[in-house]
Amino acid sequence: MTLPLNPDMAATFPPPVMEARRWLDGVVFPADRPLINVSQAAPMDPPPPALRQALAEAALNEPAAHLYGPVLGLPALRAEVAAQWSAAYGGEIAATEVAITQGCNQAFCAILSTLARAGDEIILPTPWYFNHKMWLDMQGVGSVPLPTGPGLIPEAEAAERLITPRTRAIVLVTPNNPGGVEYPAEVLRAFFDLAKAKGIALIVDETYRDFDSRPDAPHDLFADPDWRGTLVHLYSFSKAYRLTGHRVGAIVADTARLAEVEKFLDTVAICPSQLGQIGALWGMLNLGQWVAGERAETLARRAALEAGFARLDGWELLGCGAFFAYVRHPYPIASPELARRLVQEAGVLLLPGTMFRPADDPAGDRELRIAFANIDSAGIGTLIDRLAAFKP
Template sequence: MIRPLNPRMAATVPPPVMAARRWLDGITFPEDRPLINVSQAAPMDAPPEGLRAAIAEAALTETAAHLYGPVLGLPELREELAAQWSAGYGGEIAPGQVAITQGCNQAFCAAIATLAADGDEVILPTPWYFNHKMWLDMAGIRAVPLATGDSLIPEVQRAGRLITDRTRAIVLVTPNNPAGVEYPAEVLAAFTALCRRHGIALILDETYRDYHSGKGAPHALFKDPDWADTLIHLYSFSKAYRLTGHRVGAIFAHQDRLAEVEKFLDTVAICPNQLGQRAALWGMRNLGDWLAGERQEILARRAAIEAGFPALEGWHLLGAGAYFAYAAHPWPVASDDLARRLVEEAGVLLLPGTMFHPEGDTGARKQLRIAFANIDAGGIARLFERLSAFRA
């Protein structure tokens, strides 16, 4: 055992995706039955060729692409985000209300660092995104679980009963990770009003907004001229432009809060990835039609998931959307044990619901997350074949 060790770090769970990958150690999958990996929500393909060419050109011709840049990100990228978000959401967002981060996880960490201190509380709907819970644990901030019931949509009345004098924020993710569900605009508006009444922040993570199934803006929160008094909005370029390895995210917040965010970012990264930022900017300016096609493909995979689930005897699809399906299995086996067995017996790697709930949550023992965006229609069909044949 290493000594000394921060007890908060010791009490934080290992990264769930990495833990699940270790289940593969020592297992060989036959060529005619390769592993179906639906454990992680990440594009498996490289960015489109035009975007890769833009990255290469920047690397070869722009000296600034290899140097420190502004802590809060490239001014051009902040301006582009402010302009496109203002147009898309029908509100007024200034470039000074946008900062660029090393991925959306860093945006969340930076936001929390400005909001909460040791012993404070942040409300997380369950099932939660495990990295949000991990950061709160490491920071000594209590994650207060907000059960979402069968609908997987958080209820504002239930959330209101959890607010105390130590509550600093409520975190919502839509389309949701891990449940896939899309939160209705009226739910988001009600949570904004609740947070405003209590003087706390609403952190809205819209990493998967580009794959929302509805037309137009998913909510009207930015139409409020005082949105930045309550709302902290997070975004990721990883999924939209397949830039997972380049680590580019964004945070939209009050300019005064971003001055505090700057302290955090300067300490942990100094500046966002320079080539990644240029790639994100090029993508925003040139890949609108391509991204629309990517969205249609993800929606088609979602439809294939929804169409195939009724054939799985005893299974129940709880939620589906963006990159994820969240389901209840029929077996008298805890989901963490079942997930390990599915690797060896069915050649399927997915994540158990126990990774997205507080320890001891009985409902989580029946739940599994499937990151279906990683497989095409043929892969989805093969996934259903293996799940149908599996017996616990």
């Protein structure tokens, strides 16, 4: 007997990072050429010792850390996000306009569940973040691709032509995953004005905001007194504080929207991880200088990768920033095959561009994503050397 399977789930592609890891099965990497894994944008080191100590003390001494908490998150963490974001973006955000989630992926799923049902449409710039596409596919919600062109920056004018009566939101990721590019403030403003005029949501995923190269606020949308009812902001504490395993993310939206989000969160997880939230709050209060150092190191790695690609014949760096480089390769080989060969012949694991584009988009066959924040500048040099030595 075969149990029934939701056809929307069956039609959703497998998790790309897990698929890529299967390419390692049976491959032996010699000691003088260990694997360079640039497939996933996640810190490979644990949190700094002081944060680990704070987590340990909370686990030992705070009984509430092991119990259910508020569905929308710890009040102190919500208040701290509201205060720091208000200062950073030059606007006014209340603690009641912040919800804490089990990672930023859950934040996306939660907010989309309040906006769209099967048959509705969401506009996603391409190349897109594959988990966004996967969630929409699982829910039977249409993903409308918005091509971004050679600069990987979407245009509001092009998005407007894609809006239909079924459109519920436009999703932007900046700094971008997978492209790495930082969307200019005027681009975000144009999309906000478009979304507001059309009565749809603008979802801005700023998971990598702590690693933006610009010294000032990346946009002024929260300074607009009319941001509520249009703008939704998503964030992850995982990258800044190395809390990936604790799963802590955030949503900033108007209180009416968060009342609907609460239904989703209560049903799916009941509450976010208490220890993770304690760690995130401790980090926000104590690790400002440390995060600044992490940002400086990430920017240094970005510069090293940009310099490295300048000496690679035929390769083109399409976008670079935060944790990612998005590149075009010079070979007459489709990127999925090339990615597999790079594992076996160069000891490099990265993701093909086909994982970030619609199946019928030929651009993906020439593209690759490199999560360069996982390796230091010396490792980036080795990566460039291996790509230069690869012979198709």
